[in-house]
Amino acid sequence: MSGEIRIADATSADATPLDVSSPDARPEASALDLAHVRFARRDRLVLEEVGLELPRGAVGALVGPNGAGKSTLLHLVAGIESPDSGTAHLLGEDLATLRRRERARRIALAEQEARDARTQGLRVRDVVALGRIPHQGAWGGERDADREVVARSLEAVGAEAFTDRPYDELSGGERQRVNLARALAQEPELLLLDEPTNHLDVRAQLVTLELLRRLAADGLTVLAALHDLGLAASYADHVVVLAEGAVVAAGAPDEVITATLLRDVWGVEAEVERHPRTGRPVVHYLGIAPG
Numbered sequence: 001m002s003g004e005i006r007i008a009d010a011t012s013a014d015a016t017p018l019d020v021s022s023p024d025a026r027p028e029a030s031a032l033d034l035a036h037v038r039f040a041r042r043d044r045l046v047l048e049e050v051g052l053e054l055p056r057g058a059v060g061a062l063v064g065p066n067g068a069g070k071s072t073l074l075h076l077v078a079g080i081e082s083p084d085s086g087t088a089h090l091l092g093e094d095l096a097t098l099r100r101r102e103r104a105r106r107i108a109l110a111e112q113e114a115r116d117a118r119t120q121g122l123r124v125r126d127v128v129a130l131g132r133i134p135h136q137g138a139w140g141g142e143r144d145a146d147r148e149v150v151a152r153s154l155e156a157v158g159a160e161a162f163t164d165r166p167y168d169e170l171s172g173g174e175r176q177r178v179n180l181a182r183a184l185a186q187e188p189e190l191l192l193l194d195e196p197t198n199h200l201d202v203r204a205q206l207v208t209l210e211l212l213r214r215l216a217a218d219g220l221t222v223l224a225a226l227h228d229l230g231l232a233a234s235y236a237d238h239v240v241v242l243a244e245g246a247v248v249a250a251g252a253p254d255e256v257i258t259a260t261l262l263r264d265v266w267g268v269e270a271e272v273e274r275h276p277r278t279g280r281p282v283v284h285y286l287g288i289a290p291g
């Protein structure tokens with residue numbers, strides 16, 4: 001069921017720069033479909049009536065202020081937490097009916113802080129190999145095919161140089177890249193990312209976003225929580241804005257990212273221009289909105 005992801009090496013010198021200039025060239029079949037999703041923690045409502053549709057092969061950006069519910073939404077889709085009500089479908093299949101292992105084969109989540117008991121004391125390569133577990137049989141054990149996927153995933157994020165280093169000793173940016181490699185090694189149909197560019201230098205941010213676009217062009221559906229609206233504007237096909245647990249806007253970047261939205265949702269003054277070549281929004285921040 002899991003479509004094979006061909007991982008291009010976005011860091012190689014001959015990597016063709018992506019044409020991100022055509023926001024109108026959108027893929028077709030629907031991949032992720034959330035409707036009326038509600039989630040409360042104890043008695044506190046975190047997500048309310050959330051709906052979201054993402055076509056297969058799209059790069060979706062989930063944006064919104066701190067505490068809006070972005071990570072929580074990614075956790076619900078990944079199956080780490082369960083919604084109180086609402087539905088979630090992946091390529092037409094109800095996620096609630098998928099077994100845990102099947103879900104792990106089809107959906108990967110790359111988080112900022114992925115250090116846990118399983119990664120403790122492991123070297124980078126072995127952390128990435130954890131991504132293969134959902135694909136391995138009851139008796140476990142790596143096969144040559146698993147080793148190849150792990151190597152390709154490390155290469156795709158430009159982490160070959162620290163393959164043998166202890167994961168716990170990496171810098172924030174290095175660890176971020178390894179977390180992405182681990183998610184890629186899962187060969188999912190849907191890739192969820194929580195702040196994938198956090199800690200990354202500017203080139204590494206662009207390498208990551210360009211890699212995501214390449215993977216999407218090969219059919220992977222991507223949903224990334226991002227704080228950087230400039231990156232969302234430049235690289236996403238579809239932007240979903242969450243504020244206080246509700247979707248307040250969704251659509252193509254040029255439809256969604258406006259000065260009014262920035263004022264209403266983030267309380268900042270900004271000018272939003274259209275890039276003369278790409279047609280995508282370019283945000284110039286002017287300051288904090290009065291009031």
Ligand SMILES: Nc1ncnc2c1ncn2[C@@H]1O[C@H](COP(=O)(O)OP(=O)(O)OP(=O)(O)O)[C@@H](O)[C@H]1O
Nearest residue numbers: 041046064065066067068069070071072073225227
């Ligand atoms: N483990 C937890 N226990 C209790 N409340 C939590 C927990 N995790 C998150 N919350 C609360 O749920 C709400 C949504 O948090 P969430 O992390 O989903 O927001 P976010 O949009 O990802 O924020 P940020 O941009 O700051 O990462 C916030 O009010 C947060 O305080």
